[in-house]
Amino acid sequence: MNDSNLHPVVLHHIVNTLEWNGLRPLQQAAIEPILHGHDALLLAPTAGGKTEAAAFPILTRAANENWWGLSVLYVCPLRALLNNIEPRLHTYAEWVGRRAQLWHGDTGQGKRQKILEDPPDILLTTPESLEGMLVSTKVNPREHFANLRAIIIDEVHAFAGDDRGWHLLAVLERLERLAGQRIQRIGLSATVGNPAQLLRWLQGSEADQRPADVVAPELVANSGRPPGDVTLDHVGSIPNAAKVISLLHAGEKRLVFCESRREVEELARELRAHEVTTFVSHSSLSVDERRRAEQAFAEARDCVIVSTSTLELGIDVGDLDRVIQINAPSSVASFLQRLGRTGRRPGTLRNALFLTTTSEGLLRAAGVLRLWTRGYVEPVLAPRSPRHIAAQQLLAICLQESRVGLNVWREWWNGLPIFDEHANQIVAGLVESLHLESDAGMLFIGPEAEQRFGRRNFMDLVSVFTANPEFTVIEGRHELGTVDPIVLTRKVAGPRIIVLAARSWQVTYIDWKRRRCYVEPSDIPARMRWAGDAGPLSFSLVRAERGVLLGVDPEVTISKRAAKALEEIRENHHIEVSANGLVLLREGDDVHWWTWAGARANATLIAGLSGIADDAQRPDNFRVRLRGTEAAEYLPAALKGLGWDEVLPFVSPAALAGLKFSEVLPPDLAVATIAERLADHDGAKAVAAEPLVWNVAT
Template identity: 30%
Template sequence: MPDVRIFDRLAPFVREFVYEHDWESLRAIQVAAADAILNTDANVLLTSATASGKTEAAFFPILTQLWERPSPTVGCLYVGPLKALINDQFYRLVDLCEQGGVPVWHWHGDVSSSHKAKLMKHPSGILQITPESLEALLLRRHAAIPSLFGDLRFVVIDEVHSLLRGDRGAQTLCLLERLSRLARVSPRRVGLSATIGDAEATARILGAGTGRPTVVPQVREAGQTWRLSMEHFYTSGPQAASQAPILREPAPPAPDVDGPPAPALADPGLAYVFEHTRGRKCLVFANSREECEAVTSTLRSYCEANGEPDRFLIHHGNLSSSLRQSAEELMRADDLSLTTCTTSTLELGIDIGRLERAFQMDAPFTVSAFLQRMGRTGRRGQPPEMWFVMREDQNEPRSLLPERLPWKLLQGIALVQLYLEERWVEPPRERRRFYSLLYHQTMATLAADGEQTPASLAARVLSLSPFAKVSLDDYRVLLRHLVSTDQIERTETGGLIVGLAGERVVNDFRFYGVFVESEEYAVRSESQELGTVVQPPPAGEKLALAGRVWIVEEIDHKKRLVYVTEVKGKVPAYFGECPGDIHTHVLERMREVLREPRDYAYLRDNARSRLGAARLEAREGGVAEHPLVNLGGDTWALFPWLGTYAFLALERVLKLRMPTSLGIKGVDACRPYYLQFRIAAGKDELVGALQEAFSATIDPACLLFPGELPVFDKYDEHLPPKLVRKGFAEGVLDVNGARERVLGW
């Protein structure tokens, strides 16, 4: 049997580890991974369900090879997206590696300097690091890279899906290529993920610049049972089930621990969460930090009103690391029934013990997020369990049709059905030019390597795989601009070095990261650091943070400190969150949800009734059948059923490329669901004009408004305006996606 042969091939201490944990056999992904890693020289992409043993699948054969032939330097580099995930994996690996004499190191901002110094003195074993800390290592310890990584054989990229959507993933690939060149090594890459949409595309990205093929082991996984529930609530007034007949027998409520209900005047949706988390260890996922704060403070107020102990924790990116770590430690305790309200910060595989149930407030933006969040539950032999809680204000009597549709409910159903029916997950985006990252890697290369001729700098930077679509002409435009703005400087010999303005950027610790950071103020109450806010209110006003309400006592703008005292009350939080991007396939499935007559077993009473009412309204209004729907008089709504990027392109064509004779006014977008506007002409004239516009060649650059400078990415402010506009036009506006839809009408 191949699994027996594979098992016998593993190092003795690995086999002993398996015996000690009473595993009857290796899991399918572990057998497939060991076969690929031990018997090929290729990169490997491991994708299987959450909690399927992917980490062990990668490290069992890697440790075997490091044990058989120890490396005189770091032999394996583990890149993780979060410090907390690295800490968690560090402690998971230490016991296993100690038995084989393979050291494990970790390196990020919270790791002691003495631990780092030991690694520098005795480089060996496995090093776990974040992309930002790897950037700092390449930049600040440039000369030590060959001695640290001169025999690097493997790079493991955990949660690889989270690093493939945006600048941070592209930065990671740049870092690995720069490290390989500097250390003169060619390590194999091993990517791990539970939510890969297009394995072929992901494998192509993972292996870029290595010159190696990427193997994707095909594993037949056993079927998995889900416990899935989706309920809808109006925030006040009668609920949907009381406004319409029940279409079928409702599912019985889950048996929960008895206890007092939520206070009488509680928000019905949050009361539902409050009552069904009692006596259980749960996560409540919100789509923004603002919503996370609001949900936490409200649930805590229900505990106080009922005279119950507070059983709600909070975890998001603006909290201090001490508060986040405290929540993680409390959740790991098996004897405590606590619930943590969180954003995506607990979406990845940090160990917080056995979770019984996950709640999702409204719909997430992606199938990937849904799977990751549900996958946090159901470990240790239990099925994953997710309860969606869709909340909506009651419609005003004079609301127009588009406003009356339950978009989040439709989106949630679509996300679930796409995976159930097609096993579909969002594919990685491959067509961006990464101009902001291009600036960053140019400055990092000059800071690390010193003076370069323009030609040698272009050769070093443009040969990095994320910049394959950047032309030499574009790079000349960038370098001329950076010289003119003192970001880089010409030497007397014609070389290029970091300029005075560039030194201020490169020498800031925030330079290591490429994700956008707002100017944040640290918030303190006495000696405790609570977290950060972007725009603190003036002294005397209130702010929400860490699931509580505080009054601002003093603001030190120079040190960016806010001093607060806890008070009672309720106030919305603001952190500068932006909505996520939704794929066209999700919108298309939402339209089918409105069209099809079928029921979905996971819908509960209110959700089923709300969907039934929405289908009736959609059918009467022709929403799912016709792109243009008259809302009365000269007011129309356009339902394109397009994802965010194609929707943006269509919106801009409507605003910028339509004949004035159509008399289009008051275009209002609810992205990416519908556009609402007034028009003097008729429906046929507008459709004809749109089809005529898309039948011609549309340069995406002409879809920018005069003088518009769409600065989104971290270093866009340092780019020449020409490249900022070009990057947005060609990387964000999906003209082809919009064209295909419009010409199909």
């Protein structure tokens, strides 16, 4: 292998330590733009060598340009992913006399102090930990971050799709101001539908002034139908799925994805009943419990690990033979992440087996696969109107600087669009509510912020996502994970049994004040409930499901029983779809408009059709309930006369509670922020332009 652009020591170790014959196409293509200091988005499937594609040229720059001190940040959305990457990145860094170290929520105080006294060259961390360092009284951020030159953001699509992305960009703008120089931004991502747009978002406030490149040679080479051996099967129940898994692929290592924690626990119990060596991973298990399961799985053969999306990102669980999907994920992007777990060995193909247990799961799977076979991937879009992040950042900068000028605070973010035309109203609201105080033209932390966020050194302020208040489950001295309070409060006959880590546990004591639940092993079977397992579907996916109902099968292997079940689904739903337009279905006195548009578009339609749509309904993904036949007659005229861009869905108090920092915004801005995020104006406009077809239920 010969690439004179990489540092000779890096090349030496690639050949002699890693024993590579050459670089992958992504790794080769990334060298030139990164060495030239360009911002970059590196796209490749899971296990496509993205970390090395960024690390090798960055280490070359560090050695060639004599970077010293803390000069590179490596940011991930998950601590477990950081833990997984750190040994590898540290080894690469040592090749050129550099060090890489971890700093996140699990890093002990002693290790943190050593890092502050002798910073590594590369720091692996999370955005929340970065924010924590900026506002900590134990860190001098102007000294600690003075030499920053580059940041590598792994799984950048996972950040960009929610508020953690806006928070990360805001922190980056502050870091650039502290460092007094531009920080090169390199994003690593699986396939997305809008790479150029994602890269511009990643560049932040100076997107028009910074050179940038999307690097995705493998995706260009594989344009057209994606490669992969995919089978769609229908088994009708979780016990049947367990039976199929136990009989198929003996001797192989299988990763099974489920769409809820309940399904994970139920399937894992059934597999163990079939004497299949089974491990479990989901977000309600403790970190230690997940880590033990993932390590045991990585070292074993002829076994199964059952997981929610916790194993969707690039955490290494060893060499997989097969991915099995129970029902379907809610996006093509998610499926691509999962499919990419297989086919890593030379001569093997990426593969996935769908085992659907319900008619809804089969239709969803067929819809996802129909989109996938067409080469479609959803665009990653940052959430609209991050005004609550703007409020959080104003509080954070006052913590970082002690006080900041009322007329100069905007300079910290250099025009980053988290601050819209309501920025001054947000500042005034923070001052009025005593979260901030204003004196002599300066802003500083007020008593309400001290009281609300001051505990644990303002840790609640640096975390921008809201977790459900759950109870920690403890057996003896061992923490198993967490459960939703509803599991502990609903009435039960006999002992209270919960399921966690694919085992039954009897609750022996609940410490309500400390939110702890003590348990002991039990042989009594039970089913678990968790909150938040379902969400709205995209316009594109629901429309793909409609296409399946209209007779279009995905171009994958479909088992005989899946094909038969699809025909039954089409027969059962034929009255709800028409190739000639969207169906208005009269069922007695009720009229349902089958929009097939997703919950956000339907929420927008309901809000815009006051007096025609039933305002009391909860928006679903498939239809809108109208106010009877007479109201439906006015629908065509109403659709033509509306300007959909101005329509905002109704916001419930429960939705406000789910937006962290909403309480520090003026109430009208908090409501507007959520309403704008609930809306799908493009979907509503597409529906409004389509013809209508009347059907009558018989």
